[in-house]
Amino acid sequence: MVDFMKRALELGWEALVAQEVPVGCVFTIDTKIVAESRNTVNETHNPTRHAEINCIDQVLDHCKANNIDYKEYFKNIVVYVTVEPCIMCAAALNNLHIKEVIYGCANDRFGGKTVLDVSKFYDHNYDVTGNVLADEAMALLKQFYKGANPNAPESKAKK
Amino acid sequence: MVDFMKRALELGWEALVAQEVPVGCVFTIDTKIVAESRNTVNETHNPTRHAEINCIDQVLDHCKANNIDYKEYFKNIVVYVTVEPCIMCAAALNNLHIKEVIYGCANDRFGGKTVLDVSKFYDHNYDVTGNVLADEAMALLKQFYKGANPNAPESKAKK
Numbered sequence: 200m201v202d203f204m205k206r207a208l209e210l211g212w213e214a215l216v217a218q219e220v221p222v223g224c225v226f227t228i229d230t231k232i233v234a235e236s237r238n239t240v241n242e243t244h245n246p247t248r249h250a251e252i253n254c255i256d257q258v259l260d261h262c263k264a265n266n267i268d269y270k271e272y273f274k275n276i277v278v279y280v281t282v283e284p285c286i287m288c289a290a291a292l293n294n295l296h297i298k299e300v301i302y303g304c305a306n307d308r309f310g311g312k313t314v315l316d317v318s319k320f321y322d323h324n325y326d327v328t329g330n331v332l333a334d335e336a337m338a339l340l341k342q343f344y345k346g347a348n349p350n351a352p353e354s355k356a357k358k
Numbered sequence: 359m360v361d362f363m364k365r366a367l368e369l370g371w372e373a374l375v376a377q378e379v380p381v382g383c384v385f386t387i388d389t390k391i392v393a394e395s396r397n398t399v400n401e402t403h404n405p406t407r408h409a410e411i412n413c414i415d416q417v418l419d420h421c422k423a424n425n426i427d428y429k430e431y432f433k434n435i436v437v438y439v440t441v442e443p444c445i446m447c448a449a450a451l452n453n454l455h456i457k458e459v460i461y462g463c464a465n466d467r468f469g470g471k472t473v474l475d476v477s478k479f480y481d482h483n484y485d486v487t488g489n490v491l492a493d494e495a496m497a498l499l500k501q502f503y504k505g506a507n508p509n510a511p512e513s514k515a516k517k
Contacts, residue, residue: 290445290449308479314479315476320445321468
């Protein structure tokens, strides 16, 4: 578990270097990483390109290419993400019936669990565990907000 | 206003013919349609491809191609959508600081306003008006759920 979060943190560092809000994410099934990404909002000029959405699209591409039923596939996925998924991402993950989310630090403004529990509106809920290597995840965010985010100077602690 | 919703309903019909959950959407600025789409979840095998997300991507592509600041552009956009945006889409639209949403019928299960008011977690809120040609929008949904949705047989009134 910790190894997967460490990989997510590495991706968060990659985001920081690329001047993105530093959030990294890996999707796993059993002991294997099946998708990994980071926030690419500034790079793509697309505010919906959060790390989780990028991973979702990687899995969907994989399923399409290999003729796999994505609905069955997502049911086995455990998501490791350095910051709690925002409301948009939490809704998307609920919609996909993923198995579990393990996150680092909470998302105090837009958290899809701690700020607004999106899951209660969905029939199928995933398990959520927070506070896994939270200090490391928060350190990345702090590092970022010390510097400048060219595309979102007004947004603090925003994914 | 009604003409824009009529166009959204036409796109909803298109979705129905394509065996998608029938939701259509147009994005407008002043008197002009700047993006239009429909639900393409089944066609793309991607459960995040709601009509609004497709329109968002069209606008972002347009801004990129024409070197327009998308943040400024979205501020002027009024969204017409046949069914109230779901939690995921409402969060994305809030995140983009769009001007206004006008919808047809409410989304009783996943509505990002009526079921769960996502907007209160965002600094900048858009105006929302519902119940515009709601009967027509609801008739499309009823027509769909009378038939079969090959990819989501268990999901009722789900966008």
